[in-house]
Amino acid sequence: MLDRRSFLGSAAAASIAQPLGAQALRGVPLPADDLYDTDEDGYWKALRAQFLIPADVVNLNVGTVGSSPRPVLKAIFDGFEQTEQMTQPGSEEYPIWGYGSWDQYRQPFADFAGARVEQMAILRNCTEANSYVANGFDMKAGDEVLMSDEEHGSGQMPWLLRSRRYGVVVKTFAMPRPPKDAAEILNRINDAITPRTRIIFVSHISTATGVVLPAKEITALARSKGIVSAFDGAHAPGMININLNELGCDLYTGSMHKWLFAPKGTGFLYLRDKGVMDRLWHTTVTGGYDDPARMADRYMQIGSSCIPTLMGLNVAIGFANSIGMDRIERRNRMLADYIHGEMMKRGAESWTSPDPALRGAIATVNVPPVQRMELQDWLWTNHKVRIRGGAPSKLRLATPYFLSRADIDRFLDLFDQFRKMKGA
Known part of the structure; x- marks a missing residue:
């Protein structure tokens, strides 16, 4: 039972949430496609209005989490309204996910990522x-997985757990900081391979530095030596064009809630062919997991989940397709090149490659003696600008397409102000 204070707190929360929900459901027209040709800045400004992020907030941290635009939110809200009526036509149909193949949600993303639905x-x-990949392969104590020293915890920790339990060796190579070209990365991987290397597991785009690794070439190197190739693609979908079957890798994992702006709670596992699927044991299982005819669908048999989230995912894919990934990638890269160049003028040390081909929409710079956390808190608390990075002085600056140069200039001016204030 709620006491008066709890009730008033709940009522206050509802009064705050209600206008936001109504605003999200209220349609804001998408820009006409021909506006891009006549007024490109106006086109991106109109797309900015699709996001609920207040006009005075600058989000340079899409690398952690994106913000779903209005059409995606509407699809989620409508999905809950539809599914929670419990009026599904079949007597065994319910608003949960866990036993069907749900091709209507797999197919759009498979098309978007250059894969087939069964993959x-x-x-x-x-x-x-990533846990499915790390737990799935038969490996003996002493067998090695090779990864970079820039892997995210969600890629590294599943392998470290397996190492502690079963003696699998986690071997790392040092990423060049920054890499001058793709060959420098490939050479370091090649030099770290031993006769015991069974899997190469690396990020497609480094979460630490934003470097876009040469995935196709890494895959070819692995295949030439009979090694499984697996990529953590958390940052790739929605930031750059991806075609998984063209890359040729054996496995690829990722998230849709960052650069694709899909609902939180959406990720994926791509498996190249039946030979890979037949070798990968499951981590979470329920009925249907052991039917080989179901191909990659077997790895979705994880129990109940959330259909409205998948409805939102489909709309997020449609939203990106309506803009065009070529436009999005070009815009993302242009903004990253701009902020990177401006930080170089300010004496920053680049941890992102000087080669624009190895940089997507993340520019990472080192700015000693500025303390990253102190700057990060000051920017957000006082000026509503979000950044992220690492101790002590690393800044990771993510540039989604809806940002303007004025947004970036605002950050740059504040960075200059902070340095002056600290006498740095």
Whole structure:
């Protein structure tokens, strides 16, 4: 039972949430496609209005989490309204996900990512998918997995757990900081391979530095030596064009809630062919997991989940397709190149490659003696600008397409102000 204070707190929360929900459901027209040709800045400004992020907030941290635009939110809200009526036509149909193949949600993302539907499992996040990969292969004590020293915890920790339990060796190579070209990365991987290397597991785009690794070439190197190739693609979908079958890798994991702006709780596992699927043991199982005819669908048999989230995912894919991934990638890269160049003028040390081909929409710079956490808190608390990075002085600056140069200039001016204030 709620006491008066709890009730008033709940009522206050409802009064705050209600206008936001109404605003999200209220349609804001998408920009006409021909506006891009006549007024490109106006086109991106009109797309900015699709996001609920207040006009005075600058989000340079899409690398952690994106913001779903209005059409995606509407699809989620409508999905809950539809499914929670419990009027599904079949007597065994319910608003949960866990036993069907749900091709209507797998197919759009498979098309978007350059895969076939039978190769794609939609999961809840990249961490879950990475755990499937780390837990799935038969390996003996002393067998090695090779990864970079820039892997995210959700890619690294599943392997470290397996190492502690079963003696699998986690071997790392040092990423060049920054890499001058793709060959420098490939050479370091090649030099770290031993006769005991069974899997190469690396990020497609480094979460630490934003470097876009040469995935196709890494895959070819692995295949030439009979090694499984697996990529953590948490940052790739929605940031750059991806075609998984063209890459040729054996496995690829990722998230849709960052750069694709899909609902939180959407991730995926791609498996190249039946030979890979037949070798990968499951981590979470329920009925249907052991039917080989179901292909990648077997890895989605994880029990109940959330259909409205998948409805939102489909709309997020349609939203990106309506803009065009070529436009999105070009815009993302242009903004990253701009902020990177401006930080170089300010004496920053680049941890992102000087080669624009190895940089997507994340520019990472080192700015000693500025303390990253102090700057991060000051920017957000006082000026509503979000950044992220690492101790002590690393800044990771993510540039989604809806940002303007004025947004970036605002951050740059504040960075200059902070340095002056600290006498740095």
